[in-house]
Amino acid sequence: GAVVSQHPSRVICKSGTSVKIECRSLDFQATTMFWYRQFPKQSLMLMATSNEGSKATYEQGVEKDKFLINHASLTLSTLTVTSAHPEDSSFYICSAWRGQTEAFFGQGTRLTVV
Amino acid sequence: GQNIDQPTEMTATEGAIVQINCTYQTSGFNGLFWYQQHAGEAPTFLSYNVLDGLEEKGRFSSFLSRSKGYSYLLLKELQMKDSASYLCAPMDSNYQLIWGAGTKLIIKP
Numbered sequence: 676g677a678v679v680s681q682h683p684s685r686v687i688c689k690s691g692t693s694v695k696i697e698c699r700s701l702d703f704q705a706t707t708m709f710w711y712r713q714f715p716k717q718s719l720m721l722m723a724t725s726n727e728g729s730k731a732t733y734e735q736g737v738e739k740d741k742f743l744i745n746h747a748s749l750t751l752s753t754l755t756v757t758s759a760h761p762e763d764s765s766f767y768i769c770s771a772w773r774g775q776t777e778a779f780f781g782q783g784t785r786l787t788v789v
Numbered sequence: 790g791q792n793i794d795q796p797t798e799m800t801a802t803e804g805a806i807v808q809i810n811c812t813y814q815t816s817g818f819n820g821l822f823w824y825q826q827h828a829g830e831a832p833t834f835l836s837y838n839v840l841d842g843l844e845e846k847g848r849f850s851s852f853l854s855r856s857k858g859y860s861y862l863l864l865k866e867l868q869m870k871d872s873a874s875y876l877c878a879p880m881d882s883n884y885q886l887i888w889g890a891g892t893k894l895i896i897k898p
Contacts, residue, residue: 681831709886717890718876718888718889718890718891719832719876719888720888721885721886721888766829768831768832777834777837778822778834778886779834780824780831780832780833780834781831782830782831783830783831785829
């Protein structure tokens, strides 16, 4: 079964509203989780590294005030897309490491902003 | 810079064998992952290689040559459900996965 659970799997929101995406590690503790974004037919793009108990580390070009990341516990990280616009429509995926050699991905969230 | 090179697309026949090659350049190296991704879904972990050689896991095998910056994924007894994209992702010295665009594998009956 899934070891990393991401919710919701699909969301449609109106332009200007905010959307929260949750990523949970189900049977292990993850001090670090990663958030990715994927446009159709393109590779995964790392957006940020989420660290439990501290601020997230954002990749160059990713607006930290727009994509708020909170890693409140060792099993939960959230990504909030604030004031969403149609160009934010994408597939968002989280991942968490179990140990040093196993990285698991959530199911992904397809966000559509209308 | 960091770079991944995989074929964009490959076609194979059901029941056959296919090898997907990957060459990479990274800042440091902490192993290489292969993932399978079906359209519209998140990637699924297939294999991890950190030492040179072949790792076999059922119908899938993965090979690594660190000195050549080269890996391949070998899929045997192909099934229609194997139609997917296959992503080669080396890990750099910061333990970050470096992603390419993947190889789209099309299986024909």
